[in-house]
Amino acid sequence: MGCSLFFLLSILYSVFITSPAIPITNVETLTFDEGYTQLFGDTNLMVLKDGQSVHLSLDERTGLCSGFVSQDLYLHGFFSASIKLPSDYTAGVVVAFYMSNGDMFEKTHDELDFEFLGNIRGKEWRIQTNVYGNGSTAIGREERYGLWFDPTEDFHRYSILWTDQHIVFYVDDTPIREMVRNKAMGGDYPSKPMSLYATIWDGSTWATAGGRYKINYKYAPYIAEFSNLVLHGCAVDPIERSPTCRDRESYTALSSPMTPDQRAAMGEFRRGYMTYSYCYDRVRYPVPPAECPVDHRGANRLRGGGSERFGAVRGQRHGKRRPHRRAPVGTGDVEM
Ligand SMILES: *[C@@H]1O[C@H](CO)[C@@H](O)[C@H](O)[C@H]1NC(C)=O
Numbered sequence: 001m002g003c004s005l006f007f008l009l010s011i012l013y014s015v016f017i018t019s020p021a022i023p024i025t026n027v028e029t030l031t032f033d034e035g036y037t038q039l040f041g042d043t044n045l046m047v048l049k050d051g052q053s054v055h056l057s058l059d060e061r062t063g064l065c066s067g068f069v070s071q072d073l074y075l076h077g078f079f080s081a082s083i084k085l086p087s088d089y090t091a092g093v094v095v096a097f098y099m100s101n102g103d104m105f106e107k108t109h110d111e112l113d114f115e116f117l118g119n120i121r122g123k124e125w126r127i128q129t130n131v132y133g134n135g136s137t138a139i140g141r142e143e144r145y146g147l148w149f150d151p152t153e154d155f156h157r158y159s160i161l162w163t164d165q166h167i168v169f170y171v172d173d174t175p176i177r178e179m180v181r182n183k184a185m186g187g188d189y190p191s192k193p194m195s196l197y198a199t200i201w202d203g204s205t206w207a208t209a210g211g212r213y214k215i216n217y218k219y220a221p222y223i224a225e226f227s228n229l230v231l232h233g234c235a236v237d238p239i240e241r242s243p244t245c246r247d248r249e250s251y252t253a254l255s256s257p258m259t260p261d262q263r264a265a266m267g268e269f270r271r272g273y274m275t276y277s278y279c280y281d282r283v284r285y286p287v288p289p290a291e292c293p294v295d296h297r298g299a300n301r302l303r304g305g306g307s308e309r310f311g312a313v314r315g316q317r318h319g320k321r322r323p324h325r326r327a328p329v330g331t332g333d334v335e336m
Pocket residue numbers: 108134186187188
């Protein structure tokens with residue numbers, strides 16, 4: 001079956017999970033049935049270990065993708081999963097762990113992404129993060145990074161913290177990106193309820209070296225494993241749209257600013273592993289978007305990379321509409 005979209009408007013049940021906030025090693029996890037539902041992929045989604053673990057696989061038979069989605073919509077919170085990525089030859093494979101409301105707000109959707117981009121044998125996976133607000137797909141806010149470990153060897157935790165003040169992406173305990181809400185961003189700051197999604201799909205047209213290396217189904221099935229599923233947020237009734245953050249204390253803790261140690265760790269990661277930032281891409285943005293820092297060292301280090309390919313707009317890539325490219329075609333093999 002294909003990856004047709006369907007929307008979970010029927011879900012009215014909202015739950016707020018009470019558990020310790022950051023540090024993130026102690027958050028309460030959910031079983032699959034408690035928090036999620038299958039989105040597509042037929043038997044390519046497998047729930048294991050009494051619901052503690054989920055396998056998403058990609059093969060030629062289902063062709064496109066498999067995935068799952070949270071039962072609830074959330075306005076702010078902390079969302080996390082431990083993920084182990086498929087190994088060996090994975091060019092063209094994209095594993096995505098993201099929040100979106102593209103099904104509900106077609107023209108004004110918000111989105112927060114972790115995207116894992118497969119690679120040819122012997123080359124490592126890349127991670128991309130991205131933020132869209134209020135349908136601003138004309139302004140991609142992509143960043144790309146390498147990792148300090150092999151993400152196919154073991155589970156690592158990938159987390160998104162989203163408050164009304166800032167957005168932080170984490171890998172294990174290390175914050176890797178922070179976007180602070182900035183007045184000038186206006187509606188580009190995600191501010192409507194979103195669902196959490198996890199998917200695996202064929203991104204052959206762009207994911208590896210700008211599309212030069214495609215999926216090879218000889219190596220299928222490609223299996224991404226998920227565990228330690230965390231949905232720690234303010235669930236929202238999709239009809240009334242009023243969030244229920246019953247645990248005020250927990251929500252306040254979530255919203256607290258980063259500690260100096262966390263900030264230092266983030267700086268170190270970004271200096272060592274970030275390979276692309278939209279903030280320094282003068283081909284796409286002769287004038288960087290409002291939230292970008294004035295950072296000449298970062299600019300000098302990253303400006304050489306040129307523009308890259310960033311894939312199709314979420315919500316369109318699984319749907320009937322034709323794919324749509326939002327970034328200039330890559331100028332070289334910056335991905336490798
Ligand atoms: C979001 O976009 C819509 C449609 O373009 C616009 O009417 C609305 O004011 C925007 N919201 C914000 C918060 O900027």
